[in-house]
Structures are given as C-alpha cells and as structure tokens.
Amino acid sequence: NAGVTQTPKFQVLKTGQSMTLQCAQDMNHEYMSWYRQDPGMGLRLIHYSVGAGITDQGEVPNGYNVSRSTTEDFPLRLLSAAPSQTSVYFCASSSTWSSNQPQHFGDGTRLSIL
Amino acid sequence: SQQGEEDPQALSIQEGENATMNCSYKTSINNLQWYRQNSGRGLVHLILIRSNEREKHSGRLRVTLDTSKKSSSLLITASRAADTASYFCATASGGGADGLTFGKGTHLIIQP
Numbered sequence: 572n573a574g575v576t577q578t579p580k581f582q583v584l585k586t587g588q589s590m591t592l593q594c595a596q597d598m599n600h601e602y603m604s605w606y607r608q609d610p611g612m613g614l615r616l617i618h619y620s621v622g623a624g625i626t627d628q629g630e631v632p633n634g635y636n637v638s639r640s641t642t643e644d645f646p647l648r649l650l651s652a653a654p655s656q657t658s659v660y661f662c663a664s665s666s667t668w669s670s671n672q673p674q675h676f677g678d679g680t681r682l683s684i685l
Numbered sequence: 686s687q688q689g690e691e692d693p694q695a696l697s698i699q700e701g702e703n704a705t706m707n708c709s710y711k712t713s714i715n716n717l718q719w720y721r722q723n724s725g726r727g728l729v730h731l732i733l734i735r736s737n738e739r740e741k742h743s744g745r746l747r748v749t750l751d752t753s754k755k756s757s758s759l760l761i762t763a764s765r766a767a768d769t770a771s772y773f774c775a776t777a778s779g780g781g782a783d784g785l786t787f788g789k790g791t792h793l794i795i796q797p
Contacts, residue, residue, distance in 0.1 A: 616784040670777030676727030
C-alpha cells in the first residue's frame with residue numbers, strides 16, 4: 572500500500588521561481604489537505620479539499636494555489652517563491668472530511684527558498 | 686492559530702519507564718487526536734478520543750481527556766527505543782472540513 576505519496580522529497584528554489592508539489596493517494600479518500608511545518612510552530616493548514624473539484628483555504632493560504640481535478644491528486648503550487656515559504660510541506664488525506672477520521676500523512680517535501 | 690499546546694516540549698527517559706505528555710487546548714472540541722512523527726517522516730495517527738469519552742487505550746498507549754480543564758494526556762507504558770519521536774495533539778472544533786489544529790509537539794527521547 573503506497574498510501575500518500577509526495578514528490579519531490581527535497582527541493583531548493585530561488586526567490587521568485589514557481590513550482591508544484593505533488594501529492595497522490597491511492598486509498599480513494601475524499602478529503603485531502605496541505606500543511607506546512609515550521610520549527611516551533613506545529614503544523615498549519617494551507618488548503619484543503621473535500622472532494623474532486625472542491626477546494627478551500629486554510630489558515631495560511633497566501634502564496635499558494637491548489638486544484639483537485641481527480642480524487643487521487645492534490646497538487647500545491649507556489650506562485651512566486653519567497654524565503655518565508657521555506658518549510659516542510661505535508662499532504663494528508665482521510666476517507667471523508669469528518670473530524671472523526673484519522674489523517675494519513677505523506678513523508679513531506681522539504682523546501683528551501685534562497 | 687495554535688489550539689493545542691503540548692507539555693513538556695522535550696522529555697528524556699530510560700527505556701522501560703513510562704512517558705507522560707500533556708496537551709491543553711483553548712476552545713470546545715469534537716474530538717482530540719494524538720499523532721507520532723519520527724525524524725524525517727510524516728505524522729502517524731495513534732489514537733482518537735471523542736469529547737464524550739474520558740479515557741481510551743490502545744496497546745501501550747493510554748489517553749485521557751478532561752473537557753472541563755480542556756486538557757488531555759498521553760501515557761506510553763514500558764517505553765522502547767522505537768518510541769523516540771515527536772508527539773502531537775490535534776483538535777477539531779468544527780465538522781472537520783477545515784482541518785485539524787496541531788500543537789507544537791513533545792519531543793520524546795528514550796535512552797537505551
């Protein structure tokens with residue numbers, strides 16, 4: 572079982588560059604989300620999706636775009652990278668958007684913006 | 686915004702001892718979850734306790750919830766070196782669509 576797969580695992584960007592972080596799950600989960608993890612800050616929600624074609628903003632959405640064209644994939648796009656976006660990014664999924672569902676996390680993408 | 690706050694921030698114990706971590710939160714919740722994160726890996730779900738439950742067990746894990754004090758504790762009994770990780774509590778106040786709110790975590794080190 573692959574679960575939640577994130578690519579790439581590591582990435583270094585220059586300020587102003589754009590890129591897409593990929594997230595795919597093979598569990599037919601309806602709900603998917605993106606978090607960023609910064610030292611001493613815990614995880615903060617960037618964007619989420621309750622199903623294909625539906626996305627919404629989380630706590631820290633500025634500078635990021637998402638789309639959900641299929642159930643399996645939920646890519647996160649950085650429009651114009653800034654040093655403040657240096658972080659570890661985690662994608663998570665659950666069978667439904669109910670708060671009673673455990674979240675399944677990928678192993679993260681470690682992103683550095685120079 | 687941080688909802689849960691774990692205490693202590695770091696904990697180092699000998700293998701075989703019990704480890705207790707605490708989580709405090711600010712607003713009313715539907716449930717509280719605990720996750721483990723090994724170094725360089727994603728979070729792994731450990732246990733979920735609903736707001737109408739006071740205690741829950743899963744293997745060597747025991748979780749308590751006191752909604753009147755807005756606090757929860759995670760007890761790991763008979764610790765092992767493999768338990769070395771960071772532990773996070775996460776709360777959901779609404780229906781869940783707007784995600785979980787995580788604390789900053791407790792870093793647990795098990796000394797062999």
